[in-house]
Amino acid sequence: MCSTAILPVPLAAVPADRAPYGPLRPAAGQRAPWRPLRRRAGLPARILSGTSMTKLRQFPSGGAIRAARMRPVDLFILCGVVALFYLVARVGASTDQPFRPGNPPAVSTDPGNLPYYAARSVLRMFAGLVPAVLFTFVFGTWAARSRRAAKVIVPAIDILQSVPVLTFLSITVTGFVALFPHSTLGLECASVFAVFTALVWNMALAFYQSLATQPRELDEAARLMGLTRWQRFWKLDVPSGMISQVWNGMISFGAAWFALSASETISVNHRDNALPGIGSYVAQALDDGEGARVGLAVVVMIVTVVSVNFFFWRPLTAWAERFRTEECEIAEQPRSWFLQLLRRSTLPGHLARALRPAGERLDRAMRVLGTGRGRLRHDAARRRAADIAFTVLYTAAVAAIVWKAFSYVLAHVPLPEIGHDALLALVTYGRVLLLVAFSTVVWVPIGAWIGMNPKVNRIAQPVVQVLASFPTNFVFPLAVVVLGASGISLNWGCIVLMALGAQWYVLFNVIAGAGAIPGDLREAAADLGLRGWLRWRKLILPAVFPSYVTGALTASGGAWNASIQAETVSYGTTTLTAFGIGAYIQQATTDGDFARNFLGAVLMSVYVVVINRLFWRRLYRFAMKRCSL
Amino acid sequence: MNTSVISVRTLRKTFPAPSGGVLPVLDDVTFDLYEGEVIALLGKSGSGKSTLLRHVAGLLAPSGGTVHYRGTPVTGPNPGTAMLFQSFALMPWLTVQQNVELGLQARGVHAVERRGRALRAIDMVGLDGFENAYPKELSGGMRQRVGFARALVVEPDVLLMDEPFSALDVLTAQTLRNELLDLLAHPDSPTRTALLVTHSIEEAVQLADRILVLDTGPGRVKAELRVALPRPRDRRDPGFEALVEDAYEALTGRRTMAAPDDAVAQDPLRVAGPLPDVSVEALTGLLEFLDTRGGSLDLAALGDALSYELDDLMPLVEAAQLLGYAKVTASRLHLTTTGRGFARADILPRKHLFAAAALANVPLIATIRTLLLASAGGRLREPYLVGRLCGHVPEHAARRQLATAVTWGRYAELYEYDADDRVLLLPAEHRPANAA
Incomplete structure (x- = not known):
């Protein structure tokens, strides 16, 4: 949000009879004289003049001239x-x-x-x-x-x-x-x-x-x-x-x-x-x-x-x-x-x-x-009755579906196995956690460095975006070769596979956050002689924290998704399987076992939703409250 | 001239308070807007003047009472009105012309006619040549001209204005006010009646035929001023100045205080009057300014000199009065002896003076200090204080008052505040030794 610049002119300075009157019509393409030209940060002057050229083209009236002939x-x-x-x-x-x-x-x-x-x-x-x-x-x-x-x-x-x-x-x-x-x-x-x-x-x-x-x-x-x-x-x-x-x-x-x-x-x-x-x-x-x-x-x-x-x-x-x-130009x-x-x-x-x-x-x-949202008066009693009817119906429907699903799963899957599945999900959760921790340690410093160096940033950002949208499951099976050669179990190896796709979210969010640190703050920190670890602790880390949380949240979502593909990989005739809920779901899919597939999906979803609610959202709220710039 | 276009009868509006219960905003408002008349609704922030305007527009449902437009009760968006907004409310993705055409399009006017009428309206407000510009390319003043064109193109019976000039700089606002008067007074203009919400007294006196002064919390009409000055009005005219002073008096005078009942009187927190939401720096600035001007100044002149509107000035004046630093007599502000002492003190003595004044004159701060001294660890939880204040005022008001009390008390070094735990603390040197 930015405020309109208000001219600090006392009222008494206005000529009493009449302020300058008449249509305010600056020459075409020129800005009104009283409006300060807002320079956009980070844009070279060439581009600024470029935008004013495009504005100029809009005078006198848009398509009138251009419509005349075709262009190459x-x-x-x-x-x-x-x-x-x-x-x-x-x-x-x-x-x-x-x-x-x-x-x-x-x-x-x-x-x-x-x-x-x-x-x-x-x-x-x-x-x-x-x-x-x-x-x-x-x-x-x-x-x-x-x-x-x-x-x-x-x-x-x-x-x-x-x-x-x-x-x-x-x-x-x-x-x-x-x-x-x-x-x-x-x-x-x-x-x-x-x-x-x-x-x-x-x-x-x-x-x-x-x-x-x-x-x-x-x-x-x-x-x-x-x-x-x-x-x-x-x-x-x-x-x-x-x-x-x-x-x-x-x-x-x-x-x-x-x-x-x-x-x-x-x-x-x-x-x-x-x-x-x-x-x-x-x-x-x-x-x-x-x-x-x-x-x-x-x-x-x-x-x-x-x-x-x-x-x-x-x-x-x-x-x-x-x-x-909003009126503000973005950076x-x-x-x-x-x-x-x-x-x-x-x-x-x-x-x-x-x-x-x-x-x-x-x-x-x-x-x-028709025209919506015109009616102002509602019959309060009728409204409440309808509300109650709606709530009852909705609750009943949800309860029926949940009960149906529950009994279906119980009919096909023995109870101890459900407990085992919960353990599987916990193991996968552990992997997601490790992955997020690893991405944090590696990519936060690198991302912050990239974000604060505009030259590097210009090259790095598109690359990272491509990496983030590249479906890394393409290369999962190659891991079979690597793991086979090195003798590492897929139980650990799949963390790396999951990270291949997910970690970039942390990186590019941190880059964006670091790029948005106001120049004033950086100059103030330099002026105070903040250096090394102190500079990271007091300026950079808090400043990138909100965007880091967004990135880490997205990364953990991506990692859960990737676990389904990463915990079972095959190349040629070799198939490796890890101990986790992802492999369980994959197996159920291959077997066409609907009940187990459904159970696995529900368990995974419950974990994701609960962790989001208990951990990520709170962290996000804290970040927005304390560290937002 | 005597046909009533809008009639508001015993209008009441309450909003549900977040803590349960209701928060009264308008109470028993009755007035008529007659054909060809311009009424200004004048009040401090929180007097519900914008809420009142939105009832006339048919955008809000009253909790009690009625609004009629030419004899028909208003139950939905009022078809006889068009509104000017403080933020202009132009669709940023539409060009000037498309914005102006939008209202006609809603009425199903055919494309060719729509275009012609929109172009005439744009021409009328002096924006010829900007039809294809986007609002972003225009200055604030020009945007509000688009607002004029958009409102007037549908030829509304009544023009509603919600602080239309307050987002503009002083000179631009003055120009637009004059142009608005010209547009409304034009012999061909189908729109001659208007309702204006403003917190600027001068704007009200300049534009209106009648001024309704609204009281704060809950809003009700507490005074009506007739403006019988010929137009164009000169702000140096004695009649103009007299009206401005009358309006200031109507706004500041006769604070109606409900007598506290017994239950309230027993709770020291609750007898605390409302604290104006003011920073100590601004207050200091005001007192220093007053001191340099000989310690006494008309409120109108003060507002002029600082280029402050009512919303900015009145809380400062109230705070100065509350702390015993200034007095208002007949719309003139006088510095008291303590006020002069405060204005001339250095940074640290100033804090001590402020502490003394706050403890003596602000019951809320004094009570917080007493409670802190009496508490075991020299700590008080903020939610506890909000809870106790809530019995008397709505929750958001309680929070705001407490926030002001916290800021003032912190400045005066009477107590400290920990935002993480939301607790108030005695300063370390006063804290009991056993507390952590």
Whole structure:
């Protein structure tokens, strides 16, 4: 939050008759003279003048001049769009193949297939993103608008977002395959669903929170103007939640890659269900023991992750900046070369103009949804009665489901085994704890160092982001070779495997936190002669603490998820198994043992939720209270 | 002229307090807003003036009483009104034109007509050429002009204004006030009636035909001032100055104190009057300033000289009175002898003087000190004190008062505070030897 600069001029200084009057109209492109130009920290002057150039372009009126003729860049973009449509149609058409259980679609490890497989995987990712956005819009809005819905939806999503995605994979695969018995479409759906679950909870919760914390005066303005529900959603709700939507989507995409590559090759009930994709390519190459091809696939994967970032998430985050509500400029504005290119094109303008009449018609048609939140008076007695009825029904439903699940599990799993499983979960928890401790010791100092050196930071940050969104389960099986050679048990080795993916969250959050330490504080510390350990203890560590907690929380979530893949690894004919709940779930999945799979998933979820509540959230609250800058 | 556009009858509003029970904000407010009239609701912060405005807008449901718009009870967003907000409340992702068109779009006005009306409104407020600018690119004053255009484009019957100029610097605010008057007085203007919430007395006198002065906690109309000065109004005009002084008097005078009943009188914590939320530095600054001006100054002149609005000035004046450092007689602030001594003292003696004044005049601080001296380890838990204060005032007010008492007491070195454990402590040298 920043305050508006107030001119300290005493009232008496104003000429009594009239203050300077008349329309205040500075020359085009010039700032009003009384408004201090706020320099954005960390941006060289060249870029500042660049932004004022873009503003200049908006005078006199946006598209009027540009609309006149096509530009070379338009041709370029047009070709890109056509190529994209062609690719989607080509790749998408092959998703519906005949499929007989027992004869899964073959995955060839011919490197020539890699681009096609990568395209299939990317398509699945975006196919998962679309329903995730829709779900977010529907349930986020519903929870924010209905008091009672919020009581169910918000806690449910909150728990679901800390449940490891992979735990329920086999259950969903079985369900979807049953839905499309003679086509690979069922497997495709299961895979897309895995992506969906990796993305949706974060996004939905973020959207709900942005609705709940909407600026009060904007809400009042919208109500007083009498915006229809449809108008309010598109003019206020979606824009005000846009930034958190985009960022959460981008961050969750890393977890989604992980879920995707796992879901492409899941084996349920001793049947391998391989879908053509980059994840299954790697799995096949590993089965065949073809190390070079695995390496090639890893390179292709990195290229894919980087290009999705470059062509999709970067432009989107840069574009979303226009939806920032507070007046302050953030330290480093996300920029995207690709977005600049799109902005130079006249095509988006043409498209917008062409669609405007349709938008108008839709706006009219949607008036049937009515105007929300107008009613002021509620019948208190009726409201309370409805509340009670709702609570009773809800509690009964939850109790029935819990009892049903409980008795189902008890019928299939002997009681002592449940106790044993709880021990398994405890062991895995120990691994997660070790991993977080290890990441802390290693990455906090390095991250802080990187964050405080802008030069290093500029190079390191994109690299770390790629590392964090790279599905490391690709390389797990290679551990078999290493562990086999070194003689280390997987019980310890899998900690390293889990860390491969999870540790980066600690690193990049600490980098961000250290980068945000105000220059004033650093200068003050230097001025006081703080050096060495004292400087770390009194300045750096407290300053990065809140972002460290966020990173460590995310890292431990990622580690739980990874444990399912990391505690059982196989390469060629060798399979290693560790003692832990992850291996237990994996085994149950392979056996098609629904009850054990479910039990394992529930146990893991309970651990995660309880630890989050008891430990991480408290630590986070403390961090925000004591160390937030 | 005599048609009542908005009529408010015995309006009452309570909010649920966090500790249970209710917190009264408005109590028994009755007034009429007549056609072509501008009313200013004037009050200190916490007088519920913005809450009152939101009832007229139909954004809040009254706990009792009614609001009527031209004879129809208001049960939802009031269709005859449009509002100007303190923070402008423009959608940052829409251009100026899109912002102005939004209200028309909500009413289902067709695109072509909408565009024409919006452009005329933008032209009218002098923002021609900025149609495609985003609010971020505009200065505060220009943003509020967009606010004008957005409110006036729907041709509301009544214009509601919630401190529309308080986020602007002094010169810009003055310009916009004059322009607002011109817009409302324009012969073609369909909007001639307005309700303004402000904490600036001068703004009220300059803009309004009538000023309703609201009392604090719970808000009720405690005075009504008629402004019969011709426009444009000159702030150096004797009539103008007299009205400003009347308003100050209405705001400061006649503090209505409920007689404490027996149960309350027995608890020394509860008889403590409300503590103004003021920093010691600001108070010191005020007293020093007063001393340099000969120890006596009109409140209006003081507000002018410091460029302070009511919300900034009144708590300071109350604190100075409470501590016995100053007196108010007929809207003039006088420094007392102790006040002068305090203003002229050095840093450390000043602390001792402040300690003495606080112990003598602020029952809450004196009681905390007594309780601390009487307690075994020289410690008191903060929640305990909040709990005892809560019986008398709502919880958030209790917390705020205690926070002020803690700050004052810490400054005076009467006690210390440990934020981690939320305990108050005697200073180490006064603590009993056996305490850790």
